[in-house]
Amino acid sequence: MKTQTSQKLTTMICFVVVSCAVTGYFVGLQSPMNPAQRAVVANQPKHSVNASSESLDGVLLATSYADMRNATSALAETSRTKLADLKSAIDPLAEVTITPQQKTLALKLRASNRSFNGAPPTVPHPVDQMSSLTCAACHTNGVQSASLNISKMSHQFLTDCNQCHVESHSQHMAATAFDETTFVGMSSPTAAPRAYDGAPPMIPHSTWMRMDCMSCHGPTGKHGIRSTHPWRQNCQQCHAPSATLEQTLLDPQPKFLPPISVVK
Helix, strand or coil: CHHHHHHHHHHHHHHHHHHHHHHHHHHHHHCCCCHHHHHHHHCCCCCCHHHHCCEECCEECCCCHHHHHHHHHHHHHHHCCCHHHHHCCCCCCCCCCCCHHHHHHHHHHHHHCCCCCCCCCCECCCCCCCCCHHHHHHHCCCEECCCCEECCCCCCCCCCHHHCCCECCCCCCCHHHCCCCCCCCCCCCCCCCCCCCCCCCCECCCCCCCCCCHHHHCCCCCHHHCCCCCCCCCHHHCCCECCCCCCCCCCCCCCCCCCCCCCC
């Protein structure tokens, strides 16, 4: 009999404790943690980030549970990097004036990022070797800001960027274990031939894996080789490919051998 009474008493005590804890939790969500803090927050805009970080007499005030959602969302709005906002800085109709010195410098910088003329450019920053989607986040369309130009992909997205584009200063691979090569490739052309004076220049390189001219010559490219009329979309309507470099027409989609026929 005493055992049953003890079990009932224990159950009732546990029920009361749990009920008080749950009630206190939900009451705390609606009540301020500090009345002085509520007074400070009341004078701030509803979605102001400073509302959750105001200090009183040098003490950082805690944010109440009721205001935590607004403070967190406001902080995210100010600290989130929006690629759309960076792209809005690109003005395709802006006038482009290029001097011979700027062109020489752009070609020199371009050559320093390649093993030889025609080689895929190296990556000037550490990359995530586990996923190529991190490359596509910035290089699919290209980004331009006040101090940074991120080039646009010149070809369709392929699933393994690091198969061709390697880091300039590798931090993830044992590249330093290999000796420096003495191979010297062909130098990049400084000018393209023209059919006659005043004619548009021909393309001085092959267009294989360079299908999008705006990758190098668009608003996110180096200034010295930037196009003065990027709003024109069909570049090869005026700029003819080189007959010397475009001897082989490769299909954009690879063709595979037919499957082996099995005779049963």
